Amino acid sequence: MAAYIESGDPEHLAEAYETARLALEANVPLPDFGLLHFAGLRNSPLPAGASGASLERAEDFFLEGVAVYDMALRGYVSGMASLRKEIAERRRVEQELRDITFELARQRDELDREVRTRTTEIRLRAEELEGKNRQLVQANQEQSNFTYALSHDLKTPINTLYCFLEVLLEDYQADLKPGARELISDLIGTAARMRQLVDDVLDYSKIVGHQFTPERVDLQMLVRQVLKDMDSLAAGSQAEIRVGALPVVMGSPFQIRVLLTNLLSNALTYGSSGQKAQVRVECAPAGTAGKVRLSVSDNGPGIPEDMQERIFELFKRLHRYDQCPGSGIGLALCKRVAETHGTELRVISESGKGAAFSVDLNLEEKQDG
Incomplete structure (x- = not known):
């Protein structure tokens, strides 16, 4: 500082910057740095006949060191603002994540309830359909058995009736009046249709019960x-x-x-x-x-x-x-x-x-x- 006051050489002024940087790294507070500066000024009295320029150089040397603290302070303030902003953003994101997690959990629970309800409904419906299917299979089998038995029991008397009518017409037609012969012919035709109907019903019953x-x-x-x-x-x-x-x-x-x-x-x-x-x-x-x-x-x-x-x-x-x-x-x-x-x-x-x-x-x- 004394050299700068005396010469005004900018290279000596750079020492003020370096001194302040070292003091800042050593965590020397700004008031202590100011006290050190003034202590140094007392230990290095101004030369005899010092002019106003010397006082200005002493002041510049001090301000150069203060400028380092000022820049550090500005950086700290800016950094703190940025840090606060970052913290606020992080908290906002964390809150959104908590809200989303809560909503997902709520939807999952609701979906689980719906799935359980739907599964129960499907199971009950399946059991109902299975029961109806068993009833339908049983009804079809009973229908098939009944139809087969009925048709089979009908077939023998119909065949007998058909044969008797043919024998009657063939053996006694000379003794029958024309109207009687025509009536017996019609009955034979009816018996033939009945026989065919029974055969068809038997076929149908076989298809119904045929696995x-x-x-x-x-x-x-x-x-x-x-x-x-x-x-x-x-x-x-x-x-x-x-x-x-x-x-x-x-x-x-x-x-x-x-x-x-x-x-x-x-x-x-x-x-x-x-x-x-x-x-x-x-x-x-x-x-x-x-x-x-x-x-x-x-x-x-x-x-x-x-x-x-x-x-x-x-x-x-x-x-x-x-x-x-x-x-x-x-x-x-x-x-x-x-x-x-x-x-x-x-x-x-x-x-x-x-x-x-x-x-x-x-x-x-x-x-x-």
Whole structure:
């Protein structure tokens, strides 16, 4: 300080900065630093004849040191403000996290309650459905057993009645009046219809109670067998029957035979009047992987749109028996076969433009190698 007062050299002024920096590092308070400065000024008296410039240099030397404290103080104040701001922000974030954690916990608890409630409802509903399913299975089995027993018990007396009426007509027709012969002929026809009805009801009861494990069913061979059994019906209708390439499917051979028998019988029976019956049996992709659509179509009179649901009901007929024979069970059987194979029986038809019945079946799975 004395050197700077005497010379005014800026290099000596830099000593004030360095001294203050060292004092600050040594944690010397600003008042103590001021006391040290003035003590040094007393120990280094101003030279004789010192001018105002010397006093200004002494003051500058002190202010240079004070400036270091001032900068440190400003930095501390700024740092404290920044620190306070950071602390406030951290507290805000922590509060938000606490709020979010609380809300998540609340939502989790609410979701847990909803899941428990829904699980209980689903369990109760499943138990209810399981109970109803057991009742339905039992009812179906009882219905099947009852229908089978009833039909079986009816078949014997009907056959006996039919045979007696035929014998009566054959052996005693010379003794009978024309009206009596006509009456007995009508009774024979009625007995024949009753016998056919009983057979159809028996078939239906077999389908209702028939549980099966899917087997290979060669549709080409099966259609050939069914048509062979219908030679007389096909010859009587002078039908033109076209059978396309048919694959091997998986299902119940018995039920699919029933399906084809009824669909082909209908196609041949309900042929278009005045022209040769045309029947087609073919397969096409079903639009679902692993399935094929089997269809039987004809050029018959068709089915009005408002009757296309009714034809699948038991004992529902579109024509009188004297117009077209049948029990009204065949298409109900076909519908049941489709349902037991996990699909549905569809019909596409317009009045006067024939009808096409179709059902989707699972293709045989090819084994690799």
